[in-house]
Amino acid sequence: MEDFLVILLKVAAIYGGVIGTAALYTLAERKVAAWIQYRIGPNRVGPWGLLQPLADGVKFIFKEELVPAGANKLLFRLAPMMSAVPAMLTIAVVPFAGDMTLFGVDTFGAIAKIDMSAFYVVAIGGLGVYGIILGGWSSNSKYSLMGGLRASAQMVSYELSLLLGILSIVVVSGSADLYDIVDAQSGAIWRWNAFQQPLAFGLFVIATFAETNRHPFDFAECEPELVAGFHTEYSSMKFALFFLGEYCAMIVMASLTTTFFLGGFEVPFWADAPWVIQLAAFGAKTAFFLFLFLWVRWTLPRFRFDQLMSLGWKVMLPLSLLNVFLYGALTSFGAFGD
Amino acid sequence: MVIVKRKELSLRERLYLPEVVRALSFTFRALFKRKITRQYPEEGLPVTEVTRGQPRLTLLEDGENLACVSCGLCEAACPAYAITIDGQETDRFIEREPERFEIDMLRCILCGFCEEACPKDAIFMSDELELADFTREALIYDIDKLKRPKAALQKRIDYFYKVNDRWRKPSSTS
Secondary structure, X not given: OHHHHHHHHHHHHHHHHHHHHHHHHHHHHHHHHHHHOOOOOOOOOOHHHOOHHHHHHHHHHHOOOOOOOOOOHHHHHHHHHHHHHHHHHHHHHOOOEEEEEEOOEEEEEOOOOOOOHHHHHHHHHHOHHHHHHHHHHHOOOHHHHHHHHHHHHHHHHHHHHHHHHHHHHHHHHOOXXXXXXXXXXXXXXXXXXXXXXXXXXXXXXXXXXXXXXXXXXXXXXXXXXXXXXXXXXXXXXXXXXXXXXXXXXHHHHHHHHHHHHOOOOOEOOEOOOOHHHHHHHHHHHHHHHHHHHHHHHOOOOOOOHHHHHHHHHHHHHHHXXXXXXXXXXXXXXXXXXX | OOOOOOOOOOHHHHHOHHHHHHHHHHHHHHHOOOOOOOOOOOOOOOOOOOOOOOEEEEEOOOOOOEOOOOOOHHHXXXXXXXEEEEEXXXXXXXXXXXXXXXXXXXXXXXXXXXXXXXXXXXXXXXXXXXXXXXXXHHHEEOHHHHEEOHHHHHHHHHHXXXXXXXXXXXXXXX
């Protein structure tokens, strides 16, 4: 019984935390955008504008719900959910902290601990693109369709680099369990995969931007050409759900980058830190990547679509393959055995 | 026809990543720069010597009666037909004063023609710039809303005479 309650508590804490972070993240986006442009940003609702996400939510609820004529009604309604749910499912296996004891129950800092979690993450995370493609197709609008098409082409191209980056981590760590991957990076700071495999780290981060449809790769939206891309026809809470899905996906990607490359919840040189400190370390590392998403968005202009494709297939993919072969060979010759 | 010669990019620029790092460092520094936002309702708009705001009527030195003699010149000069005047007789020395003086602030284009037309220095453009209300009727200003003590408009009056000295001699407001 107590086991069950502890699991419920963890589920509530993690999902509440992620959705709360997503809400604050929308505010952070607007704040960082403003600061980079020498502006102040939203500061009217609550202290420092902290209640702005709440005000946005209220606004979305009162907006008119519109389904365009000729839209495929079922898929049109399904698409926002399909874009939000995979991000939420992925977060279930992310290790937020190591072993912990809650109310006398020994447990661990994730919702689920499964052997193949590295591949579970990719498999479920890859479903996120269906929401975008279906949203674009079912709207019965040329802009939405183009947005959806671009998103699918982009996802296919960059998922390969993402996967190969994860593969080389798995090969070196000798396990596809995220907890084992984190354990393999414990101890000194140079044991983090970011320093062990700098090439894979760079490629993974770039592919992450493409996977989450963020600048400079946000071709699914691409305002100047496609109005708003796949969500052109969406309004009210359906649009908000797409928005939530996008920000949750970014949080998931940031936490996965942390887990795979920055040692997850490990505190450098302090392998058996209490779980609160581990959680704080995880949060700090993830926050860095979340900031990176915003920082890059307000710095770089968007690529051209053919540039995106040639970067994906002619640069990222060969380099990722090279990386996998290199580290596979190094591992089989025992370079990483300890 | 214009032929634009594209600049040959150096190797560093073609590699893209060094330039990305440069751009990122620039925006990171921008995060901490001084903000130029004006927090409008709290921080007012800048009022300078030449600010030409909404027209206001000046009161005489006694602070009670308007300088206006309801001659109707400003009404005639107004290109937007924003001014409406009904005159009446008075026992005061100037013999005439407005019974009704209304400026429809929704029509007013703040051109300042009324100020130039006035022979009695009775109407001046103030430094009041804000105009907002809930009904159209509330924005048709009558005498009560328009009258200002002369001291409140003194800055504009001084500036007005400074620039107009070439063709107009100062006249008394009595």
